[in-house]
Amino acid sequence: xxxxxxxxxxxxxxxxxxxxxxxxxxxxxxxxxxxxxxxxxxxxxxxxxxxxxxxxxxxxxxxx
Amino acid sequence: xxxxxxxxxxxxxxxxxxxxxxxxxxxxxxxxxxxxxxxxxxxxxxxxxxxxxxxxxxxxxxxxxxxxxxxxxxxxxxxxxxxxxxxxxxxxxxxxxxxxxxxxxxxxxxxxxxxxxxxxxxxxxxxxxxxxxxxxxxxxxxxxxxxxxxxxxxxxxxxxxxxxxxxxxxxxxxxxxxxxxxxxxxxxxxxxxxxxxxxxxxxxxxxxxxxxxxxxxxxxxxxxxxxxxxxxxxxxxxxxxxxxxxxxxxxxxxxxxxxxxxxxxxxxxxxxxxxxxxxxxxxxxxxxxxxxxxxxxxxxxxxxxxxxxxxxxxxxxxxxxxxxxxxxxxxxxxxxxxxxxxxxxxxxxxxxxxxxxxxxxxxxxxxxxxxxxxxxxxxxxxxxxxxxxxxxxxxxxxxxxxx
Numbered sequence: 068x069x070x071x072x073x074x075x076x077x078x079x080x081x082x083x084x085x086x087x088x089x090x091x092x093x094x095x096x097x098x099x100x101x102x103x104x105x106x107x108x109x110x111x112x113x114x115x116x117x118x119x120x121x122x123x124x125x126x127x128x129x130x131x
Numbered sequence: 132x133x134x135x136x137x138x139x140x141x142x143x144x145x146x147x148x149x150x151x152x153x154x155x156x157x158x159x160x161x162x163x164x165x166x167x168x169x170x171x172x173x174x175x176x177x178x179x180x181x182x183x184x185x186x187x188x189x190x191x192x193x194x195x196x197x198x199x200x201x202x203x204x205x206x207x208x209x210x211x212x213x214x215x216x217x218x219x220x221x222x223x224x225x226x227x228x229x230x231x232x233x234x235x236x237x238x239x240x241x242x243x244x245x246x247x248x249x250x251x252x253x254x255x256x257x258x259x260x261x262x263x264x265x266x267x268x269x270x271x272x273x274x275x276x277x278x279x280x281x282x283x284x285x286x287x288x289x290x291x292x293x294x295x296x297x298x299x300x301x302x303x304x305x306x307x308x309x310x311x312x313x314x315x316x317x318x319x320x321x322x323x324x325x326x327x328x329x330x331x332x333x334x335x336x337x338x339x340x341x342x343x344x345x346x347x348x349x350x351x352x353x354x355x356x357x358x359x360x361x362x363x364x365x366x367x368x369x370x371x372x373x374x375x376x377x378x379x380x381x382x383x384x385x386x387x388x389x390x391x392x393x394x395x396x397x398x399x400x401x402x403x404x405x406x407x408x409x410x411x412x413x414x415x416x417x418x419x420x421x422x423x424x425x426x427x428x429x430x431x432x433x434x435x436x437x438x439x440x441x442x443x444x445x446x447x448x449x450x451x452x453x454x455x456x457x458x459x460x461x462x463x464x465x466x467x468x469x470x471x472x473x474x475x476x477x478x479x480x481x482x483x484x485x486x487x488x489x490x491x492x493x494x495x496x497x498x499x500x501x502x503x504x505x506x507x508x509x510x511x512x513x514x515x516x517x518x519x520x521x522x523x524x525x526x527x528x529x530x531x532x533x534x
Binding site: 078079080081082083084085088092093094095096097098099113116117120121123124125 | 189232233234236237239240241242244245406469470471472476477478479480481482483484486487490491
């Protein structure tokens with residue numbers, strides 16, 4: 068699995084961090100997404116797919 | 132006459148407190164861009180399909196400029212929060228909006244909200260202590276649902292929670308559709324504005340450890356901060372948004388989960404379902420309120436129809452959230468549903484800034500209730516729950532429970 072995030076589309080809602088805190092974080096100064104792990108292990112895949120599916124800005128892209 | 136031919140009055144009344152009006156499914160099926168008449172008498176178009184609502188909310192051509200001269204007024208008495216000039220003080224699009232959003236949004240990150248969990252649980256515990264002490268049956272709305280989010284947002288903003296009765300009234304008038312008259316609304320808004328202005332002045336003189344003090348500390352627009360007027364309006368907006376919506380949702384969430392006690396039992400057996408259960412109640416909330424209005428300053432196409440410039444569009448996220456083309460078995464509650472890309476918080480650049488706060492509050496309240504009151508049940512039949520009418524945010528008047 069390979070993840071990319073689009074900072075311009077990110078609206079800082081934080082839903083990805085609530086679902087997969089080991090993969091996503093938010094910048095302290097504006098709440099925009101930080102990708103902690105672009106190629107997470109299998110244990111995170113379900114959470115990452117869920118985070119991508121519910122992102123309100125459609126800012127998370129997952130390729131498998 | 133079918134829904135295709137008539138002009139529906141909007142909001143569409145529902146017969147049962149937790150169930151949607153039958154018209155939603157008909158509209159999604161045959162009339163996805165319906166003609167509706169608002170409480171003001173003005174005309175608008177109602178969007179009910181998932182893909183259409185999602186597209187409108189994320190499309191910058193559908194603006195929030197509900198003060199445009201040819202925009203529909205939501206209510207006869209000025210339209211409350213959406214039509215208010217005050218709403219235009221916070222930039223609604225472009226770089227200005229992005230700047231505001233990021234400046235304020237950093238206070239609502241998931242990590243900050245997670246750090247507030249112990250404090251939220253403490254507040255919930257103490258409110259439940261009081262509820263238990265007063266004895267069953269009790270009103271979960273007045274005893275827990277309403278005060279908890281108010282305490283939390285007051286903490287964050289640095290606003291005294293003792294004034295919550297006043298906030299509650301000011302917020303109701305701002306969210307008014309049909310409940311209050313023009314004079315009453317104007318007087319309440321003026322009082323609220325004065326209250327927040329005084330508070331900002333006091334914080335400038337003596338800063339605290341809170342969001343409003345930090346916004347002031349960021350300096351004026353030249354230094355990357357906001358104008359004082361924008362800070363005042365931001366404070367008002369966060370106070371209203373931060374308490375009315377989640378406060379009502381707590382009562383609705385618990386009612387939906389107790390309406391079929393097998394749901395409550397499932398959560399007791401496996402509390403790890405709390406997160407997905409909260410999302411599912413957000414998705415199925417049939418009483419979420421007015422929806423989100425948008426104004427079209429240009430012609431645009433939606434749902435196969437071309438809407439002329441000047442059209443006001445109402446997005447029903449609650450109807451969209453029950454769209455079979457987006458959710459399998461959309462009408463049934465599945466506490467394990469995942470992913471659950473519901474639109475309860477909107478979508479796109481304007482999606483709810485406080486959604487991590489709301490989600491965290493709802494999760495914490497549910498966790499604490501399951502732990503403290505495992506025998507919780509509704510003290511009246513579901514059909515006797517009563518909706519709050521006339522406000523932009525939907526809720527239940529009371530949520531009588533016993534344990």
